[in-house]
Amino acid sequence: MALSIVKLRLDMSSALKAAALAGSTAFACLSSIGLAQVPVKEPPVPAIGPNLTVAPISASGVNPAVPVMSVQCSLPTKEIAEPSPLSNVTAKIEKDRRLKILAIGSSSTVGVGASDRSKAYPSQLEGILEKVWKDVDVTIVNRGVSGEVAAVTAERLLSEAALVRPDLVLWQVGTNDAVSHVRVEDFEETLTNTVHLLKQHNIDVVLVGLQYTPKFARDENYIEIRKAVNRVSEAEHILYVRRYQAMEFIARTRANLQMMADDNFHLNDLGYQCMAEHIAQALVANLFVRRRDQIAPQRPPTPQPAAAQ
């Protein structure tokens, strides 16, 4: 009990610091794209957005000048993900000029039909990443099954990861556990254990969070599962693509864009495109943060590189 109070205080203080740091950048960022009137409700996180496009092309071949996000999907980077080191991915890109990604999890990992394959988010992601890293060979192995709960996926994920030996796992997780009312503690434990194992074996993990639907905006279970994904990503220092926030943000600000299909029932192609772009943005931004710190050694080292902006 005492321990958790201490932890809570620590969380609070770091959140406050982050808020102070992020507040100004977030505002600058938002006003620069004309969205400053939109209230930012989510817990503030360090932003890395504005500097992204002015950086030189780094030694790793990461070309941050290449725009990752199209106009209709663009939103402040802070809404998408919190930066965290992707050391294996960086090393692999620098050393071998190749990157193998295992995309696994639920729902929109589906790559349907030969003619429609390019619409699925992993294929779109592959395209974007190969554009950003021109001489890097990106392979994405798609092992998506829609509607699995994390416990089922975790077992499959570990054995597939051992077979495929990816440098990076993109794990879309949470929606179905929330909807199936899986116990939050069980969910969190599964997630933590699996992420742990992957990290132990030099595989970077990116968690892709829950889908946003207006219907579940206030669903307690949905919120709890989202919090759990957030907790795990923070505790394990892994990249977490906040799909929910990103989608919610777009829904709030660009309601006319038909992000959801006409029947509001599933993401249309634009939805997948945005998701791929958001994940790509998060990956590229992360690698860039790391590179920039190496290029500019005079900057004081900080535990959260982006927070220093």
Added chain:
Amino acid sequence: MTHDATPHGLAKDAILPRRAANEIDFWRGFALVSIFINHIPGIFFEAWTYRNLGVSDSAELFVFLAGFSLRFLSESRAENLTTVRLFMRLEARAFTLYAAQILITVVALAMLAAGALYFETPLLLQWNNAQAFFQEPVPTIIGIAALTHQLGYFDILPLYIVLMICAPFIVLLHRRLPSLLLPLSFALWVATLVSEVNLPTWPVEGRWYFNPLAWQFDFVSGFVVARATGLGSVARRHLTALRVIGAMIVAAGLATRLFDWSPNAFTVPEPHLVFVFNKTFLTPARYLHLLGLVAFFAGAFDRLMRFDVFRPVGAFFALLGRNSLHVFCAGSLLSLSGQMARFALEISIATDLMVIGVGIACLTLVAWLNEWRSRL
């Protein structure tokens, strides 16, 4: 499994007299109830099924018993299966299973669609691998018909269909060269584990959840030990010794669960599928655990049936097991109903108890109706 009575899981839909409970039907019914509960993720009672007490689960038992039953059917005097009749009979059975798979898949998709409309929740359309159908119906309906698109938890019948299509060849091989069947099956299993080959799924990129190339070994093992000939006779003669080994395996399985231990897929030596716990490839640990369970519990049914208290329980599971295909199909749809009920209702142990209670009552009704209908 020393009992020699004919199990009825494979019996044709002829007029059936009321039959006494037997061991195979009992365990089959037991496996069916376990499958029904295991397929409602998050439910309180999920923690109570026997997969939480060891490495293997009801799927291994179900497929093993299917092989076991095939042996009885193929050697049944009443059936008098010549080669031609054997092919006709078993391929017809495979077709029945296929029809059942298509039926439950379509009903499941309709249930998800109805749920999505009623609850105004698009998320339901993504459950259990259904999304591809609603998003890209043109390729997906081909995949459903070709069994390369399987809904989550609706993936065991495709395995059973493939096994049943191959069943006449298994029986023929056993008739001509009985000593070759198990070694061949074993070789295919090992080759699959080493090569990591599996059937692809389409249009969703992935692989079969139950790899038939690996799971055939479970099926053939059941077939081989079903009768007191060859390995089956060796097993029966050394049942006491096997039971001791079985007890040790069961205890080891229990220990892995209690201490939450499993082999680390990344650090085990190659070929790594030989050493890990993997359901898709029926890895050796899962297979051995199943054999341990079978050896340990063989004959337990007959002993238990001597107790009056157990008899209704035995009769209940055997009723379900006798009507296994009907109960399995109903169970698949009831699991999905259970998932949806848990989605719609306030979650508590009482809700979960209700979901399980209604589900098992419906399963019982389906089994009873099926027998009553055939007695009319």
